[in-house]
Amino acid sequence: MISRREFLSFGLSLTTGFVLSDPKRSWGAPFPQFFFAQIKYRSGEWDPNPRFAEAIIEELELRTSIDALKERRITTFSDPDLYYFPFLYMAGKYEFEPFTSQEREILRRFLTYGGFLFAENTMGAKGFGFDRAFRVEMKQILPDHELKRLPLDHSVYLSFYLIESVGGRQQVQSYLEGVTIDQWTPVIYSQNDLSGAWARDRFGKWIHECMPGGEAQRSLAFKAGINIIVYSLTSDYKKDVIHHPFIKKRQSL
Amino acid sequence: MSLKEILIEPMIPLWLIYLLLLLGGAAAIFQYWLTRKRLVRSRAIALALLRFCTLSLLISFLLNPFSLERKEYKVLPSLAILFDTSPSMELPGRGGKSSRLEEARAFLSEGSNPLLNSLSERFDVSLYALGEAMRSLKEEELTRLRAGKKKGDLGEAMRQLSGKASLALLLSDGNLKWDETVPAGPSLLSLPSGDPKEYRDMLIKEVKAPHQAFRGREVRIDVAIKAYGYRGMTLPVVLKEGSRIIAARDIRITESPAEVGLTLSFTPEKVGQHNLDLSIPAQVGESIAANNRVDLSIRVVRDKIRILMVSGSPSLNYRFMRMALKNDPSIDLLSFVILRTPSDILNVPIREQSLIPFPVDTLFSKELNHFDLLIFDNLPCHLYISPNYYEKMREFIREGGGLAMIGGPHLLDGGRYLGTPLGETLPIKLTGKEVYRRDASFAVRLSRAGRTHPITQLSPDENENENLWRDMPALDGINLLEPKTFKNVLLEGGEGGSQPLLFADSYGKGRTLILATDFSWKWYMGMISRGKSHWAYLRFIERMVRWLTKDASLEPLQITFPETFGEAGQELDFRIKVKEERSDHQFRGEVVLSVFDSEGVKIESHLKASQPLGEYLGFFTPRREGIYRIKVELPNVFQEEFVTIGRPIEEKDGAPDHKRLKEISAATGGNLFLLGEDLLKDIDAYSERGGKSFVEEKRSPLWSLPHALFGLLSLLGAEWYLRRRWGLI
Numbered sequence: 001m002i003s004r005r006e007f008l009s010f011g012l013s014l015t016t017g018f019v020l021s022d023p024k025r026s027w028g029a030p031f032p033q034f035f036f037a038q039i040k041y042r043s044g045e046w047d048p049n050p051r052f053a054e055a056i057i058e059e060l061e062l063r064t065s066i067d068a069l070k071e072r073r074i075t076t077f078s079d080p081d082l083y084y085f086p087f088l089y090m091a092g093k094y095e096f097e098p099f100t101s102q103e104r105e106i107l108r109r110f111l112t113y114g115g116f117l118f119a120e121n122t123m124g125a126k127g128f129g130f131d132r133a134f135r136v137e138m139k140q141i142l143p144d145h146e147l148k149r150l151p152l153d154h155s156v157y158l159s160f161y162l163i164e165s166v167g168g169r170q171q172v173q174s175y176l177e178g179v180t181i182d183q184w185t186p187v188i189y190s191q192n193d194l195s196g197a198w199a200r201d202r203f204g205k206w207i208h209e210c211m212p213g214g215e216a217q218r219s220l221a222f223k224a225g226i227n228i229i230v231y232s233l234t235s236d237y238k239k240d241v242i243h244h245p246f247i248k249k250r251q252s253l
Numbered sequence: 254m255s256l257k258e259i260l261i262e263p264m265i266p267l268w269l270i271y272l273l274l275l276l277g278g279a280a281a282i283f284q285y286w287l288t289r290k291r292l293v294r295s296r297a298i299a300l301a302l303l304r305f306c307t308l309s310l311l312i313s314f315l316l317n318p319f320s321l322e323r324k325e326y327k328v329l330p331s332l333a334i335l336f337d338t339s340p341s342m343e344l345p346g347r348g349g350k351s352s353r354l355e356e357a358r359a360f361l362s363e364g365s366n367p368l369l370n371s372l373s374e375r376f377d378v379s380l381y382a383l384g385e386a387m388r389s390l391k392e393e394e395l396t397r398l399r400a401g402k403k404k405g406d407l408g409e410a411m412r413q414l415s416g417k418a419s420l421a422l423l424l425s426d427g428n429l430k431w432d433e434t435v436p437a438g439p440s441l442l443s444l445p446s447g448d449p450k451e452y453r454d455m456l457i458k459e460v461k462a463p464h465q466a467f468r469g470r471e472v473r474i475d476v477a478i479k480a481y482g483y484r485g486m487t488l489p490v491v492l493k494e495g496s497r498i499i500a501a502r503d504i505r506i507t508e509s510p511a512e513v514g515l516t517l518s519f520t521p522e523k524v525g526q527h528n529l530d531l532s533i534p535a536q537v538g539e540s541i542a543a544n545n546r547v548d549l550s551i552r553v554v555r556d557k558i559r560i561l562m563v564s565g566s567p568s569l570n571y572r573f574m575r576m577a578l579k580n581d582p583s584i585d586l587l588s589f590v591i592l593r594t595p596s597d598i599l600n601v602p603i604r605e606q607s608l609i610p611f612p613v614d615t616l617f618s619k620e621l622n623h624f625d626l627l628i629f630d631n632l633p634c635h636l637y638i639s640p641n642y643y644e645k646m647r648e649f650i651r652e653g654g655g656l657a658m659i660g661g662p663h664l665l666d667g668g669r670y671l672g673t674p675l676g677e678t679l680p681i682k683l684t685g686k687e688v689y690r691r692d693a694s695f696a697v698r699l700s701r702a703g704r705t706h707p708i709t710q711l712s713p714d715e716n717e718n719e720n721l722w723r724d725m726p727a728l729d730g731i732n733l734l735e736p737k738t739f740k741n742v743l744l745e746g747g748e749g750g751s752q753p754l755l756f757a758d759s760y761g762k763g764r765t766l767i768l769a770t771d772f773s774w775k776w777y778m779g780m781i782s783r784g785k786s787h788w789a790y791l792r793f794i795e796r797m798v799r800w801l802t803k804d805a806s807l808e809p810l811q812i813t814f815p816e817t818f819g820e821a822g823q824e825l826d827f828r829i830k831v832k833e834e835r836s837d838h839q840f841r842g843e844v845v846l847s848v849f850d851s852e853g854v855k856i857e858s859h860l861k862a863s864q865p866l867g868e869y870l871g872f873f874t875p876r877r878e879g880i881y882r883i884k885v886e887l888p889n890v891f892q893e894e895f896v897t898i899g900r901p902i903e904e905k906d907g908a909p910d911h912k913r914l915k916e917i918s919a920a921t922g923g924n925l926f927l928l929g930e931d932l933l934k935d936i937d938a939y940s941e942r943g944g945k946s947f948v949e950e951k952r953s954p955l956w957s958l959p960h961a962l963f964g965l966l967s968l969l970g971a972e973w974y975l976r977r978r979w980g981l982i
Contacts (some may be wrong), residue, residue: 002514004431033495033566033569058819062592062596062597063568063592063596064566065567065594066566066568067599075887080782082782083778083782084778084779086569109781110781113777113781113787114572114573114777114778114781115778159607160606160608161606162604162605162606163605183579229567230571230592233567233569233571233572234567234571234575234590235572235575235576237588238587240587243607246607250605
């Protein structure tokens with residue numbers, strides 16, 4: 001399966017001799033509002049689903065008005081551009097080496113002043129491995145704010161789709177967790193391996209099966225993914241009073 | 254009556270006088286003893302007696318005898334006759350008199366035996382006119398006396414008469430100022446004018462309206478209508494702005510006199526000065542038609558700045574701008590983000606979508622005037638808003654609204670604004686070929702105009718401000734645009750650092766702005782990445798909004814009026830403040846003040862520099878009632894304010910108030926006399942009470958009388974004659 005962008009890029013490359021689909025060349029064009037910036041941290045397994053981005057970006061472009069890049073950017077805490085990334089993504093299965101105090105300070109400043117981080121535990125085991133290490137780090141980075149379950153009226157469940165349950169490759173918990181500072185939740189955390197549900201191989205086949213809910217569970221994973229991305233770009237927009245009657249009406253249908 | 258007495262006032266102590274008298278007697282006896290040798294006894298005794306009498310007379314002068322004459326005089330009591338010349342005294346009087354003042358004058362001066370003559374026999378009469386101030390009158394001036402334009406102040410007059418008059422006679426209809434505190438002064442006798450029973454008038458007696466109101470919140474105006482001589486009728490009370498009726502209510506008049514209260518309410522939708530008039534229709538036979546209308550001036554301010562923001566898609570630019578706007582408690586933000594385009598596919602039933610319809614018609618047709626500012630953020634307008642609404646938007650801006658367009662690929666809607674009413678308002682030249690580029694990061698710098706413009710004045714210090722902008726994080730995207738004039742370019746950047754980036758201009762009464770980048774949010778996160786504060790971005794957005802909405806805090810001119818205005822004829826002064834950034838040398842002396850009356854005619858006004866620098870005192874004298882427009886101009890900017898000059902509403906009631914006259918008279922110890930009553934009889938009682946007399950004393954020393962000298966010389970002459978005759982000399 002070939003995407004629209006790839007098709008256009010390929011066509012243009014034939015006439016110009018350039019390969020515009022090269023990630024480096026396509027970096028600035030066509031004016032993306034969104035791309036994944038994935039954190040490469042030390043030890044553990046920082047990239048459990050290397051092919052997760054393509055399908056969710058395709059879905060995002062198909063359903064929403066957001067222009068996005070399929071190519072993810074791999075970054076570290078020392079990246080000077082870190083503060084300009086719209087969506088910092090962090091995933092893993094296993095326990096990882098604690099962040100240095102400098103890394104913690106960078107992340108604390110990034111999250112406190114407007115940045116956004118989506119993290120997920122792809123192993124599916126609560127209290128072990130990545131889950132335990134991530135919670136420890138969050139406590140160190142934002143000690144005054146707890147990582148806790150986001151209630152069903154949180155904007156992330158309303159930002160594009162109205163969702164009541166979060167899917168994923170596995171169904172560890174039906175909700176998202178997050179750290180909320182005032183009205184803004186700069187950290188959203190999932191244990192359901194959303195990226196595992198999004199990941200496709202180069203032939204377009206799903207890499208992982210979604211258990212136990214199958215394709216319905218995968219669909220929920222995509223909806224959750226789109227909602228998290230839209231939330232990262234609109235904040236609590238759906239909490240504006242004008243949305244209330246519409247959302248209430250639809251929820252009661 | 255005259256009395257004469259002889260009194261002494263000794264010059265030395267009495268015992269000394271007695272001693273001298275004793276010595277005188279001894280001297281006479283000694284003389285007798287000397288002369289007895291040469292004369293017969295009887296002759297010696299005669300000479301000794303003569304000498305004793307002479308000495309006694311001389312010694313008696315030491316008693317300082319004088320005669321005292323007392324004369325008692327009786328004086329006439331003083332009577333001050335006050336003619337009330339308040340405006341209502343111009344209204345028709347009783348007995349076919351042309352005015353109440355004429356009625357009063359006739360009562361006093363006409364007839365076979367004018368009352369004034371009778372009073373002059375009993376009193377020392379002084380005449381006064383009681384208008385804006387009390388002034389003395391001569392009798393011949395009475396026929397020329399006319400009502401004035403202001404109510405007489407009786408309390409002040411009584412204070413002035415205190416000690417000057419023993420009695421005051423007031424000729425009035427009762428419509429004068431009296432502050433209920435009785436001043437020390439003469440008793441007041443009143444002669445009422447006008448006929449309360451025949452008086453016919455409808456008037457707006459009282460209006461309670463706020464000077465300031467909030468846009469979108471109900472304004473309540475409490476009104477009292479007074480009716481004299483009318484009953485059994487329904488009367489409309491109408492509140493208008495220009496020719497537009499904004500509130501109206503009917504009232505029912507059932508009795509006379511009657512006072513009916515009502516409340517009119519309306520909700521102002523536009524910020525600014527609202528000049529209203531409240532009126533009731535004139536009735537047949539009304540005494541005063543002018544009191545059927547009251548001018549009101551209400552300044553409508555916004556409680557919050559209302560912003561409608563439409564964003565073309567979810568983006569960091571939207572999120573950070575939203576955060577900045579939400580961060581400001583004075584802003585009420587309604588934002589719409591286009592979450593999906595018409596070509597995007599929705600794969601779920603409606604109950605699983607949170608998307609709401611974009612209420613274009615409601616927003617741009619009905620509710621547009623409820624907003625102060627429109628923000629289009631990278632919006633492909635043609636997909637969502639019909640060009641039919643562009644005319645409405647232009648009208649919105651022309652009437653004082655603000656428009657901000659934030660950059661991005663869809664900023665100018667693919668050139669579709671070219672030739673449209675909305676395109677006309679923008680501060681750029683539209684070609685339809687505008688380009689968006691995102692080649693490389695670029696820094697920004699202040700343009701010449703940007704150095705002094707309120708939006709880009711993040712710091713009051715010019716150098717600091719310039720450095721601040723130079724240090725702002727680099728941006729990535731820019732719309733390449735051409736300004737209508739470079740005076741409107743505030744920031745530059747892009748390739749070569751000279752591409753205009755921020756444009757701001759006025760259109761009609763409103764303002765428009767283009768920020769030709771969708772990366773201004775980097776000014777926020779870029780500062781955070783450097784470990785600095787993000788205040789510059791927040792302040793920039795705040796100042797941008799306040800400038801676009803003409804918030805007073807950013808306006809270069811402020812005009813401040815006193816809490817209460819004077820009346821027509823009184824000088825009105827007010828303060829003008831030129832904001833710090835505009836009060837530098839280049840604007841000094843260029844402040845221009847103009848004042849226009851309610852007919853738009855420019856009237857004389859003056860402007861005086863005050864302290865501190867940048868403050869001025871303006872003043873003018875309104876010649877008549879009405880709404881005056883005050884315009885203060887600086888180069889490229891002006892500020893207008895309106896003031897309503899009118900007579901106090903309570904002065905417009907011309908009904909004779911005899912009851913009040915009676916109360917005032919009684920409070921001073923006087924009385925109210927009605928027509929036909931024997932005024933002289935009663936007034937005599939006051940004359941006796943107030944009558945006064947004084948005694949004149951005249952002292953004449955007796956020793957200085959020629960009789961005393963003559964007596965002394967006679968005694969000495971007689972002694973000399975007898976001595977010579979009897980051969981002693």
